[in-house]
Amino acid sequence: xxxxxxGLAPLGSVAQAQETVLPAPTPKRSTPVVKMAKWGLLGxxxxxxxxxxxxxxxxxxxxxxxxxxxxxxPSRCDHEAGTYPDPDAERLYDxxxxxxxxxxxxxxxxxxxxxxxxxxxxxxxxxxxxxxxxPYPGRSPGSRSTRFTLVRVEF
Numbered sequence: 824x825x826x827x828x829x830g831l832a833p834l835g836s837v838a839q840a841q842e843t844v845l846p847a848p849t850p851k852r853s854t855p856v857v858k859m860a861k862w863g864l865l866g867x868x869x870x871x872x873x874x875x876x877x878x879x880x881x882x883x884x885x886x887x888x889x890x891x892x893x894x895x896x897p898s899r900c901d902h903e904a905g906t907y908p909d910p911d912a913e914r915l916y917d918x919x920x921x922x923x924x925x926x927x928x929x930x931x932x933x934x935x936x937x938x939x940x941x942x943x944x945x946x947x948x949x950x951x952x953x954x955x956x957x958p959y960p961g962r963s964p965g966s967r968s969t970r971f972t973l974v975r976v977e978f
Contacts, residue, residue: 861943868936875929882922889915 892912893900899909907913 857943857947861940861947864936864940864943868933868940871929871933871936875926875933878922878926878929882919882926885915885919885922889919 889900889912892909892915896909899907900912901908907916
């Protein structure tokens with residue numbers, strides 16, 4: 824009896840070793856830097872868009888003032904050597920041009936920030952985990968067909 828138990832002891836340890844399941848690999852998560860950067864860039868894109876809109880509106884207001892000035896006194900807006908003879912008209916033109924340039928920089932910066940944010944959002948979507956393998960009861964793991972049984976008769 825003792826010999827039988829000693830003979831079966833290694834079988835029990837083999838069975839236990841076979842039942843040991845390796846832990847599933849931990850999924851790769853994106854770093855907190857990526858998570859913070861994608862939202863930071865999105866916020867920067869929105870901020871630069873608001874900045875560009877404000878600068879564009881200011882440029883349009885300066886152009887409107889210049890038009891009103893020129894309609895009130897056309898002689899004040901005669902171009903001589905590429906500049907306005909009236910210092911007020913020249914000041915309004917320079918302000919409008921500078922505001923337009925600022926708006927363009929805001930648009931370009933906003934587009935770059937938006938593209939960077941989209942790239943980080945896509946990079947954060949990556950998931951290197953595979954789904955767990957849950958076999959369907961009516962199907963063997965290697966087959967491509969499913970068997971349905973409507974009637975089963977046993978003798």
